[in-house]
Amino acid sequence: MEALIKLEDVFKTYQLGKVKLDALRGISMEIGKGHFVTLMGPSGSGKSTLLHILGVLDLPDKGKVFLSGRDISKLSESELAQARGKQIGFVFQQFNLLMNLTALENVALPMVFQGHSEEERKKRAEKLLGSLGLKERINHRPSELSGGERQRVAIARALANDPDIIVADEPTGNLDSATGKEVMEIFIDLHKKQKKTIIVVTHDPNIAGYSQEVINILDGKIVKNHGTKSKVLWKK
Numbered sequence: 001m002e003a004l005i006k007l008e009d010v011f012k013t014y015q016l017g018k019v020k021l022d023a024l025r026g027i028s029m030e031i032g033k034g035h036f037v038t039l040m041g042p043s044g045s046g047k048s049t050l051l052h053i054l055g056v057l058d059l060p061d062k063g064k065v066f067l068s069g070r071d072i073s074k075l076s077e078s079e080l081a082q083a084r085g086k087q088i089g090f091v092f093q094q095f096n097l098l099m100n101l102t103a104l105e106n107v108a109l110p111m112v113f114q115g116h117s118e119e120e121r122k123k124r125a126e127k128l129l130g131s132l133g134l135k136e137r138i139n140h141r142p143s144e145l146s147g148g149e150r151q152r153v154a155i156a157r158a159l160a161n162d163p164d165i166i167v168a169d170e171p172t173g174n175l176d177s178a179t180g181k182e183v184m185e186i187f188i189d190l191h192k193k194q195k196k197t198i199i200v201v202t203h204d205p206n207i208a209g210y211s212q213e214v215i216n217i218l219d220g221k222i223v224k225n226h227g228t229k230s231k232v233l234w235k236k
Contacts, residue, residue, distance in 0.1 A: 003030040003066070004164065004197055005054055010063035012049050012220075023049040024060070025220035033164070036191045036198045038208040041217035048169060050217060051201045055167040056084050068164075085113055089158030093170035095150045097142040103129055103153045104138040110160040128156040132186065148179035155186055165197045166190060172207055184210045 012024040023046045031037055031054070041047040052058040053065060056072055065072045067083055075083065090096075097106050107128055108121035116124075129138050132152040142150050151171060158166055166187070172180030188210060190196040200211065208214045216224035 004033040004035075004068060005031045006064075006066040007053065007060075008064040008066075010053060010060040010065065012046075012053065012058070012060050022220050024053070027053075027063070027220075027222060029215065029222065029225075031197065031199065034191070034195045034197055035213065036187075036211045037200070037213045037215060038211040039199065039201045039215050039217060040203065040205070040208050042203065045217045046220040047201050047217045049220075051167060051169055051199065054199055055088050055090060055165075056080055057090075081113075085110065086161055087163050088165045088167055089161070089163040091151070091154050091158050091166065091168040091171045093173040095142065095147075095154045095174075097150060097153060097157075099142050102139050102141055103134060103145070103156075106142070106153055107156045107160055110157060114161050124160065125156070128159055129153070132156055146179075147175050148182060151175060151179075151183050152186070155183070159190075163196075165199065168198070168200045170202055171200065172202070172204070180207070 007027050007029050010024055010027040011022070014021045014023055027050060039047045039050060049058070053060055056065070056067060059065070059073065067087065070083075072080060072083070098109070101109070104122070104125045107125035111121040111124065126135075126138060129135065132155060134149060134152055134156070137145060137149060142153070145153065151174075168187070171187075172183055175183060184207060187198050187200070191198050198211070200207065202208060213225070215222055
């Protein structure tokens with residue numbers, strides 16, 4: 001399987017006052033195109049830092065990161081921004097929607113930076129929101145939506161530029177269990193029908209059960225890498 005993202009001996013250290021925090025300590029891994037991977041670990045394990053590296057939101061202090069075969073350390077900031085905008089969609093625990101914009105405007109916004117016309121942005125945003133059951137909510141602002149609806153808007157926004165990769169950081173963390181299940185089923189659908197590569201960070205083993213592969217992180221290192229026996233997605 002083609003490696004869409006590859007890390008080679010990646011280190012990341014943060015300086016907190018006089019203290020150095022080694023967030024990642026020699027991470028090497030590959031994520032194949034069309035794979036569904038969960039990163040698991042306790043608070044402070046380095047899983048969110050790893051997600052930021054995988055999503056090209058941050059660069060390692062040491063080691064190499066390859067996105068579609070390209071060494072990202074050799075890309076300019078504008079090239080990195082283009083790579084993120086075209087290839088990666090982000091979903092966050094806090095939704096990160098702009099409160100003064102409608103659902104439609106939030107979803108259309110990433111397309112502005114890729115040069116799509118206003119008509120194209122509106123048409124695609126409407127289609128994405130409709131596909132996620134939000135046809136009647138497109139003109140509502142985030143404050144007028146439930147938590148589950150906000151997260152669906154955030155997923156639609158992540159899909160705006162039709163990226164290969166969806167990166168989700170604790171996407172069910174602010175949702176009740178039933179709504180969280182609905183959100184994970186959206187990711188399953190995106191993976192199975194649209195062949196998206198899905199990378200999810202969670203501390204919840206129930207969420208990890210939706211993926212093909214679980215990578216356990218502890219103290220900045222991979223301590224276990226294994227497939228799952230998900231009854232939801234991979235039943236034979």
